[in-house]
Amino acid sequence: MKTLPPAADLRQIRQRAHTMRRHVLHMAEIVGQGYVGQGLGIADLLATLYFGELRHDPKNPAWPDRDRFVLSIGHYAIGLYAAVAEAGIIPLAELDTYGADGSRLEMSAPETTPGVELTGGSLGHGLTQSVGMALGLRLDGKSARVFNLLSDGECQEGSTWEAAMAGAHHGLENLFAFIDCNNQQADGPPSKVMGLEPLHKKWEAFGWHTQRINGNDPAAILAALAAAKAVTGRPHAIVLDTLMGRGVPLFEQREKNHFIRVAPEEWAVARSQLGEAAP
Amino acid sequence: MSTPRGVTGSILTSSTDGAAQTATAPFGHALVRAAEKNPRIVGLTADLGKYTDIHVFADKFPARFFQMGMAEQSLVGCACGLARTGYVPFATTYAVFATRRAYDFIAIGAALGRANVKIIAGLPGLTTGYGGTHQGIEDLALMRSIPNLTVIDPCDATEVAQATQVIADYDGPVYMRLLRGIVPVVLDEKTHRFEIGRAKLLRDGPDVAIISTGLMTGRALEAAAELASTGVNAAVLHVATIKPFDRESVAALMARVPCVVTAENHVVTGGLGSAVADLAVEAGLRVRLRKVGIPDVFCESGSIPYLVRRYTMGAPDIAAAAREVLR
Numbered sequence: 344m345k346t347l348p349p350a351a352d353l354r355q356i357r358q359r360a361h362t363m364r365r366h367v368l369h370m371a372e373i374v375g376q377g378y379v380g381q382g383l384g385i386a387d388l389l390a391t392l393y394f395g396e397l398r399h400d401p402k403n404p405a406w407p408d409r410d411r412f413v414l415s416i417g418h419y420a421i422g423l424y425a426a427v428a429e430a431g432i433i434p435l436a437e438l439d440t441y442g443a444d445g446s447r448l449e450m451s452a453p454e455t456t457p458g459v460e461l462t463g464g465s466l467g468h469g470l471t472q473s474v475g476m477a478l479g480l481r482l483d484g485k486s487a488r489v490f491n492l493l494s495d496g497e498c499q500e501g502s503t504w505e506a507a508m509a510g511a512h513h514g515l516e517n518l519f520a521f522i523d524c525n526n527q528q529a530d531g532p533p534s535k536v537m538g539l540e541p542l543h544k545k546w547e548a549f550g551w552h553t554q555r556i557n558g559n560d561p562a563a564i565l566a567a568l569a570a571a572k573a574v575t576g577r578p579h580a581i582v583l584d585t586l587m588g589r590g591v592p593l594f595e596q597r598e599k600n601h602f603i604r605v606a607p608e609e610w611a612v613a614r615s616q617l618g619e620a621a622p
Numbered sequence: 623m624s625t626p627r628g629v630t631g632s633i634l635t636s637s638t639d640g641a642a643q644t645a646t647a648p649f650g651h652a653l654v655r656a657a658e659k660n661p662r663i664v665g666l667t668a669d670l671g672k673y674t675d676i677h678v679f680a681d682k683f684p685a686r687f688f689q690m691g692m693a694e695q696s697l698v699g700c701a702c703g704l705a706r707t708g709y710v711p712f713a714t715t716y717a718v719f720a721t722r723r724a725y726d727f728i729a730i731g732a733a734l735g736r737a738n739v740k741i742i743a744g745l746p747g748l749t750t751g752y753g754g755t756h757q758g759i760e761d762l763a764l765m766r767s768i769p770n771l772t773v774i775d776p777c778d779a780t781e782v783a784q785a786t787q788v789i790a791d792y793d794g795p796v797y798m799r800l801l802r803g804i805v806p807v808v809l810d811e812k813t814h815r816f817e818i819g820r821a822k823l824l825r826d827g828p829d830v831a832i833i834s835t836g837l838m839t840g841r842a843l844e845a846a847a848e849l850a851s852t853g854v855n856a857a858v859l860h861v862a863t864i865k866p867f868d869r870e871s872v873a874a875l876m877a878r879v880p881c882v883v884t885a886e887n888h889v890v891t892g893g894l895g896s897a898v899a900d901l902a903v904e905a906g907l908r909v910r911l912r913k914v915g916i917p918d919v920f921c922e923s924g925s926i927p928y929l930v931r932r933y934t935m936g937a938p939d940i941a942a943a944a945r946e947v948l949r
C-alpha cells in the first residue's frame with residue numbers, strides 16, 4: 344500500500360533537510376574535517392523521520408512513550424546533532440561546540456547528550472539493543488516504535504545478523520531498520536572491502552519485510568514508511584541508497600572517503616553550492 | 623574560522639607527544655622487512671588497513687593480504703585458521719575491537735591452542751580523542767589474564783619495529799599494542815634491543831624507580847630529567863612485555879629503592895601497576911607505590927593534549943607522583 348504524503352509536508356521536510364545540511368557544514372567547518380559526507384548524505388532520512396514520522400517531545404526527550412531513534416553509527420553524530428538541534432531538543436547555538444574539548448557534542452555521539460538514545464560508535468551494537476527496546480516496549484503494551492539507523496559497513500558485523508534473526512523470530516513489527524548504503528567504509532567501497540550485495544535480499548532472507556529505495560528522496564522514504572507500517576508481524580528493513588556529500592557537488596564529486604579533509608578555502612565554495620541547491 | 627578550543631582530531635591523527643624525532647608507519651615497514659625474509663607471513667585487517675599501517679604490507683604483498691571487512695571475530699578466527707595451516711598471520715584492528723569484540727576468539731582460538739597468531743591493536747589507551755568506544759583503556763588487563771598469550775606494549779617507533787621482527791620469529795600467540803602513523807622515536811635503535819619478557823633499565827637512580835610501559839616510558843624519561851634538575855635521581859625501567867612479566871628485573875630494582883611510581887597508558891586497575899604491586903607484596907618488598915594511569919572511568923572525547931591533562935597522564939603527572947611518593 345503506497346500513500347503519498349500531503350505536498351505541504353514534503354516541502355517542509357525538504358526545507359528542514361536543507362537547513363540540517365547547513366548545520367552539518369557549519370559544524371564540519373569548525374573542526375575543519377570529518378564526517379561531512381555522511382552528515383549530508385543522511386539529512387533526507389533524518390529530516391523525514393524527525394519532521395514526518397517520529398513521535399517525540401523535544402521538551403522531554405526522556406518521555407517514556409516516545410519513538411526511539413537509535414543511531415548505531417556513532418560517527419554520524421554530526422547528522423544527528425543537526426537533526427536534534429533543528430527539532431528543538433538541543434539549542435541551535437550549541438552546534439558551535441561540535442567536537443570541541445569539553446563539549447557534549449562529541450565527534451561520536453554519547454548517550455549523555457539529549458536526543459542520543461545510546462552510545463553507538465562501536466559498530467554492531469545498535470540493532471541488538473533496538474531489538475531489546477522493541478521487545479520491552481511491546482511487553483509494556485506501548486505503541487512506541489524503534490527506528491535504528493545502520494550503515495552498509497555495519498552489515499559486516501556478525502552481531503547485526505544475530506539481532507536481525509532475533510527481530511524476525513520475535514515478530515517485532517514495531518522495529519524499523521534503515522541501512523545507509525553510501526557505498527563507503529573505512530578502507531573503501533564495500534565491494535572491495537567485503538561484498539554485501541545483494542543486501543536487501545539478505546534482509547529478506549532473514550525474515551524482514553524489506554524495501555530498497557533512493558535514500559535521498561523524502562517522498563520515497565515517506566512512501567516506504569507507509570508501506571512498512573501496513574505490514575504486521577515482521578520487522579521492517581528499508582535499505583537506502585544514498586549519495587555521500589549529497590547537496591554539495593564539491594563533496595558529491597570528489598573521491599569518496601570515510602573521513603574527509605577539506606582545505607580552508609573550500610568551505611566557502613561548499614556553502615555557496617549548498618545555497619544554490621535550496622529547495 | 624578559528625578554533626577557540628582544542629577539537630577531537632581525525633581518527634588518523636597520531637600522538638607524537640611533540641617528539642623531536644619521528645618515524646612513519648614503523649609497524650608496516652617492519653612487517654614488510656620481516657615478510658621479505660619469511661614467505662609464510664600474511665596480513666589481515668577488519669576494515670582498518672589504512673588506519674593500522676598494514677596498508678604498507680598490503681601494497682607490497684597484495685596476494686598475502688586478506689581484507690576481512692568490519693568483522694573482528696571473523697578476523698581473529700580466520701587468523702587462527704591460517705596459523706593452523708602453517709602461516710604466520712598478523713591481524714590488525716583497534717585494541718577495543720580486538721579485545722572486547724573478539725575476546726573469546728583470542729582466548730580460545732589463539733591462546734588455548736597456542737596458535738601462531740599476532741594480534742596488532744591500534745589506538746591503545748589515550749591515543750585517540752574518540753571517547754569510550756575507541757580508547758583501549760583496559761586491554762592489557764584483559765589480555766594479561768589469558769594463559770599462553772604474550773602481551774607487548776612498545777614505547778616508540780624503534781621498539782614497534784624491533785618487536786614486529788621479534789614476534790614474527792617467535793612461535794606463539796601475541797597481542798601487541800600498535801603506535802601507528804607518525805610515531806615518536808625515543809629509544810636509540812643502535813643501543814636498544816627489544817626482547818620478549820625482558821625489562822630494560824633506561825636510566826638509573828637511587829631515589830625513586832619509575833616502572834613504565836608503552837608510550838608512558840617516553841614521558842617517564844622526561845619526568846626523570848625534570849626530577850634530576852631538582853636533585854631527585856630516578857631510575858626508569860621500561861617493561862615492554864607485560865606478559866611474561868620480567869619479575870626478576872622489577873623485583874631487583876624495587877629492592878634497592880624506597881619508592882616506586884608505575885606509569886601506563888591504561889587504567890590503573892589490572893595493568894602494569896597491578897602486576898608491580900602484586901610482585902612487591904609477593905616478594906615481601908616494603909616499597910611505597912603510586913600508580914600513574916587512567917583512572918577507573920570511561921574517558922571523554924577531545925584533543926589528545928586535553929585528554930592527557932584531564933586524566934593526568936603527562937610527564938608532569940609522573941614527576942608529581944614521584945614527589946608525592948617521596949614525601
Ligand SMILES: Cc1ncc(C[n+]2csc(CCOP(=O)(O)OP(=O)(O)O)c2C)c(N)n1
Pocket residue numbers: 381416418464465466467494495496497525527528529600601602668669670692719723
Ligand atoms: C566494531 C567496530 N569495528 C571497527 C570500527 C572502526 N570503524 C569506524 S567507522 C568504520 C567504517 C564502517 O562502515 P560505514 O559505517 O559504512 O562507514 P562510512 O559510510 O561512514 O564511511 C570502521 C571500520 C568501529 N567503529 N567499530
Ligand SMILES: [Mg+2]
Pocket residue numbers: 494495496523524525526527528
Ligand atoms: Mg558506509
